[in-house]
Amino acid sequence: MPDPEIRLRKMLEALRENKYRITPQRLAILSVLAESKGHPSVEAVYERVKRDFPTTSLATIYKNVSVLKDLGQVLELGFSDDSNRYDGNKPYDHPHVVCTACRKILDPDISALADMTEELTRQTGFSIVRHRLDFFGICPDCQAGQ
Template sequence: MLDHKMSDPKKRFETIVQSLRTNHHKITPQRLAIVKILAKSTGHPRVEDIYGQLKQDFPTMSLATVYRNIVLIKSLGEVLELGFPDGSNRYDGNKPYPHPHLICIKCKKIIDPKLDSLDDMKNEVANETHFKILSHRLDFFGICSDCLAKEK
């Protein structure tokens, strides 16, 4: 079962902006535009994807500026970074807490499956290892239905 339920992007936008204000960071038009994209987080965008969406409206903004803003927002706990060995990090500002991901190895699409047993799994690992689990990451890799259809 897929978890199509996103947090309300408008509420996430307001939450991230409030977090920036609370932590005494300037609210610039460029920063607001980055936050708006992160609050939606459609497809778990890369920094380059976010930059591509913004460069027409902000032609003087650099890729480094986008990256610095994402790092700042991540430091506030308002965006989840998904790192990959090839360096193609992806970002989720809509659901900035640990949750499972399903990743297509062909088109790199990322979706959020609903996994009701995740809490049970986390508790089982904690009980077995006597660890206090602070965070977790669970990724499933496969080929999405769109890519499978193209193969036929």
């Protein structure tokens, strides 16, 4: 996982370069996303931020996450049940392993992904610009509880 302090600085830099003010609430949102290991939903970010800023609205969280997404500082993972999750640590395309029981999301390190992309380009003639590779299963914690 990338260093949360480095990610926080990069997110702040992107906001400043695009003339966004750095408010205490915005800084709290960035911190949650930079430190998160679990690909939180907007609602989860909201629950964490409102502990310190109880007047912050859910709409404020949505707006800020959307800005960060547009600036390429968070990766949005959309799922068919409309439960979008966000990755502030690795805001670029990478594979995920998703537990279908508890919804935990992990970032496996798959070295063969670059080879797979090259092979797809060769076989199809496509110029691959983005990818999404998700694996679904039951995590060890949920398996132990069954």
